[in-house]
Amino acid sequence: MNKARRNPLNVAAAHGILILYTAIALFPVFVILINSFKSRRAIFREPLALPDADSFSTIGYQTVFNQGDFFLYFQNSLIVTVASLFFVLLFGAMAAFAISEYRFRGNTIMALYLALGIMIPIRIGTVAILELMVNTGLVNTLWALILVYTAQGLPLAVFILSEFMKQVSDDLKNAGRIDGLSEYTIFFRLVLPLVRPAMATVAVFNMIPIWNDLWFPLILAPSESTKTLTLGSQVFIGQFVTDWNAVLSALSMAILPVMVLYVIFSRQLIRGITSGAVK
Amino acid sequence: MTALSLKNVNKSFGNVEVLKDINLEVDEGEFVVFVGPSGCGKSTLLRVIAGLEDATSGTVDIAGEMVNTVPPAKRGIAMVFQSYALYPHLTVRGNMALGLKQEGQPKAVIEARVAEAARMLSLGDYLDRRPSELSGGQRQRVAIGRAVVRQPKLFLFDEPLSNLDASLRMNTRVEIARLHKTLAASMIYVTHDQIEAMTLADRIVVLRDGQVEQIGSPMDLYNNPANRFVAGFIGSPAMNFLPGETVGRPVGQTVGVRPEYLRIVEDGRLNASVAHVENLGGDTNVLATTSSGEPITVRLFGQHRIRMDDSISLDFSDADSFLFDTEGTRLRAG
Numbered sequence: 001m002n003k004a005r006r007n008p009l010n011v012a013a014a015h016g017i018l019i020l021y022t023a024i025a026l027f028p029v030f031v032i033l034i035n036s037f038k039s040r041r042a043i044f045r046e047p048l049a050l051p052d053a054d055s056f057s058t059i060g061y062q063t064v065f066n067q068g069d070f071f072l073y074f075q076n077s078l079i080v081t082v083a084s085l086f087f088v089l090l091f092g093a094m095a096a097f098a099i100s101e102y103r104f105r106g107n108t109i110m111a112l113y114l115a116l117g118i119m120i121p122i123r124i125g126t127v128a129i130l131e132l133m134v135n136t137g138l139v140n141t142l143w144a145l146i147l148v149y150t151a152q153g154l155p156l157a158v159f160i161l162s163e164f165m166k167q168v169s170d171d172l173k174n175a176g177r178i179d180g181l182s183e184y185t186i187f188f189r190l191v192l193p194l195v196r197p198a199m200a201t202v203a204v205f206n207m208i209p210i211w212n213d214l215w216f217p218l219i220l221a222p223s224e225s226t227k228t229l230t231l232g233s234q235v236f237i238g239q240f241v242t243d244w245n246a247v248l249s250a251l252s253m254a255i256l257p258v259m260v261l262y263v264i265f266s267r268q269l270i271r272g273i274t275s276g277a278v279k
Numbered sequence: 280m281t282a283l284s285l286k287n288v289n290k291s292f293g294n295v296e297v298l299k300d301i302n303l304e305v306d307e308g309e310f311v312v313f314v315g316p317s318g319c320g321k322s323t324l325l326r327v328i329a330g331l332e333d334a335t336s337g338t339v340d341i342a343g344e345m346v347n348t349v350p351p352a353k354r355g356i357a358m359v360f361q362s363y364a365l366y367p368h369l370t371v372r373g374n375m376a377l378g379l380k381q382e383g384q385p386k387a388v389i390e391a392r393v394a395e396a397a398r399m400l401s402l403g404d405y406l407d408r409r410p411s412e413l414s415g416g417q418r419q420r421v422a423i424g425r426a427v428v429r430q431p432k433l434f435l436f437d438e439p440l441s442n443l444d445a446s447l448r449m450n451t452r453v454e455i456a457r458l459h460k461t462l463a464a465s466m467i468y469v470t471h472d473q474i475e476a477m478t479l480a481d482r483i484v485v486l487r488d489g490q491v492e493q494i495g496s497p498m499d500l501y502n503n504p505a506n507r508f509v510a511g512f513i514g515s516p517a518m519n520f521l522p523g524e525t526v527g528r529p530v531g532q533t534v535g536v537r538p539e540y541l542r543i544v545e546d547g548r549l550n551a552s553v554a555h556v557e558n559l560g561g562d563t564n565v566l567a568t569t570s571s572g573e574p575i576t577v578r579l580f581g582q583h584r585i586r587m588d589d590s591i592s593l594d595f596s597d598a599d600s601f602l603f604d605t606e607g608t609r610l611r612a613g
Contacts, residue, residue, distance in 0.1 A: 171364035171437075174331050179425075180352030180381035193368060 036060050036248035060245030073232030081210050084149035092157025097187050100165040117155030140223040153206040164198035200268030211258050229254050282307045282465035288337035297323050298489045310459050313469045314476040315486035321469045330354050342432045357426035361438040363418040365410040372406040375425045396424040416447045434466040485509050507607035510535050516576045525571045533603040538578035540599040547594030
């Protein structure tokens, strides 16, 4: 912004609002983090105090590492999230390409049908899904979760990606066809790199609900070997006694991988959200 | 030999007929330009020839071979697009080489052809750059180079100069004309700009609403338009059309006179008052309104002292005018 258009009052107000919002958004995370490094007594005595020499304790982390197979849960969550994202992006982009690129009978109906899933929550079908998984023998496997999350993520992915793919220049695709590239090469080499920001947007929107989900792991894959991190953390929450040190420590660690993935996608994400708005 | 022959080509999207019964023969080495207002179907026709769209009916022959069911890459064509359509992830060299690689040409051949095209289009210094590091004119030269290396039987240009600024457009136009001479290749060129059409073409195909209005050499179309549409489309500024009764012709006829054939005289058939004057230095365009209220444009050579609201009297020789009936069809000799 140039000087002539800059009003110090407005700038201060804008920064004030943004700082306030940041503080509100980060506060719960901050409380979880500091309390995960405190002894149980200190957590309850002064929940907002920083850990000091007296109250510092890693008992929560020790519990988490000793009790239950925390690394396995972690690995399960990561496998489910990454595999689901991969399939959502791959199949979503392919369907979006077909809908935006080819003229065929029922094109619009197909697009609407695929978008229907945005409006109907997949949890409504939980009982049917469970029956299906029992009959196919997929209960208590990671595949059950991956398939469900892929189905859950596809509608939004198709919807967002097909809009973006319509913007990819027809000339470019046609140039590829004249140069003898196959439709798959055109899709993977020419179109996908150009919709990367949109793919990152879809990835982030899908990643967090999958990582945090408790519902489907609890119903479809509650066995010890397939527990996800969110489900695994529940062992510390009891009906009468809750091991707060362990819960807070587990949650603190659960934040890390999402943050790493978010940092990877975020640069692309910002471009994805703003592109098209200014051009 | 004919480079391209279209027989009864029709194309419709749903109920909309975009091309209606197109017939055309292009000789080898000929430069044919499709020209027409936007939405006339000229780009669609080019895409049908390229194989990017299927014709609803009719046949397309390239170099004597029916290609209706042949995919674009195997038709022996190369195409240059308005938006350049360069592959963003490849260097200039990679862009030019891709088509040949797909054809399975040996490495030595690819390198030789790319080097030759780069020399021809003076792209030698840019071979290792990516499209995003090039200016608009350079990008379009790369796109032309990508077509040249394939040594196609038929070049297709889809409004290649529309995205360039005025001076670059002229340079590139000259370059395309030079290329046509050196390669002696058959070329089809789509444009809505009649100056490009007039300067480049051996033959011009004028299209309107998916139909061919007239095919002929540029001077043919200028001197001998088949109907009012062609007469008005070719030539700049556009031809004046006057109701017959105002210049001593029967009611219902329309008289067409090109602005350059109107003369300012002492006592002519037309009286007009000047509404606007464009002084271009080399010539002067006078926009006036006749006494019967028709707008009329006069093109005078050299510089003239005419001001707004001046009254002028105009005349023309009948040999330089064209007659059209109410349907717009040309009425000849009479």
